[in-house]
Amino acid sequence: MYYPEPISKLIDSFMKLPGIGPKTAARLAFFVLTMKEEDVLTFSKSLIDAKRNLSYCTVCGNITDVDPCHICTDKQRDASIICVVQDTKDVIAMEKMRDYNGLYHVLQGAISPMDGIGPEDINVASLLVRLQSETVQELILATNSTIEGEATAMYISRLVKPSGIRTTRIAHGLPVGGDLEYADEVTLSKAMEGRREL
Numbered sequence: 726m727y728y729p730e731p732i733s734k735l736i737d738s739f740m741k742l743p744g745i746g747p748k749t750a751a752r753l754a755f756f757v758l759t760m761k762e763e764d765v766l767t768f769s770k771s772l773i774d775a776k777r778n779l780s781y782c783t784v785c786g787n788i789t790d791v792d793p794c795h796i797c798t799d800k801q802r803d804a805s806i807i808c809v810v811q812d813t814k815d816v817i818a819m820e821k822m823r824d825y826n827g828l829y830h831v832l833q834g835a836i837s838p839m840d841g842i843g844p845e846d847i848n849v850a851s852l853l854v855r856l857q858s859e860t861v862q863e864l865i866l867a868t869n870s871t872i873e874g875e876a877t878a879m880y881i882s883r884l885v886k887p888s889g890i891r892t893t894r895i896a897h898g899l900p901v902g903g904d905l906e907y908a909d910e911v912t913l914s915k916a917m918e919g920r921r922e923l
């Protein structure tokens with residue numbers, strides 16, 4: 726009980742964020758006291774708006790403020806290719822690369838038996854629906870090159886194989902055990918070029 730209650734509550738809130746320990750949380754909380762009131766209002770409103778106005782696209786599973794999302798409804802995109810990724814940050818990484826013009830499917834996770842996460846816990850069912858109703862010719866499995874990411878890619882590849890749709894896996898350039906979102910654009914671009922049949 727070193728701090729007045731409003732400050733200790735604020736510190737507790739900051740500590741709920743990933744990578745923020747007690748020291749950083751205290752530093753941020755005290756910084757808030759020095760901020761202009763209007764900036765604090767804007768900040769708190771952004772937090773609430775982000776939480777209330779964002780949902781998952783019912784087609785691809787990406788985070789969006791309109792449903793279906795801007796990527797799914799973009800007629801300029803090549804609807805014959807779907808790139809399967811683990812989360813929204815991977816879509817952003819791919820979009821920064823700028824040479825992919827197909828669609829996405831965001832799993833919002835990966836299969837991980839160790840953590841009790843099975844195929845039914847990730848966004849796979851809606852992918853199968855898309856493959857039935859759309860003119861998809863290739864599925865690029867761009868899950869992370871971790872054990873979970875590889876297992877997820879294998880699972881989807883086996884599931885899709887009977888449909889005759891080409892499934893490829895991004896390969897070269899990505900560090901083993903690495904997350905897609907941390908790859909630089911050149912590495913990611915190479916990984917896309919080096920994708921192989923599964």
Ligand SMILES: [Zn+2]
Pocket residue numbers: 782783784785786787793794795796797
């Ligand atoms: Zn979408």
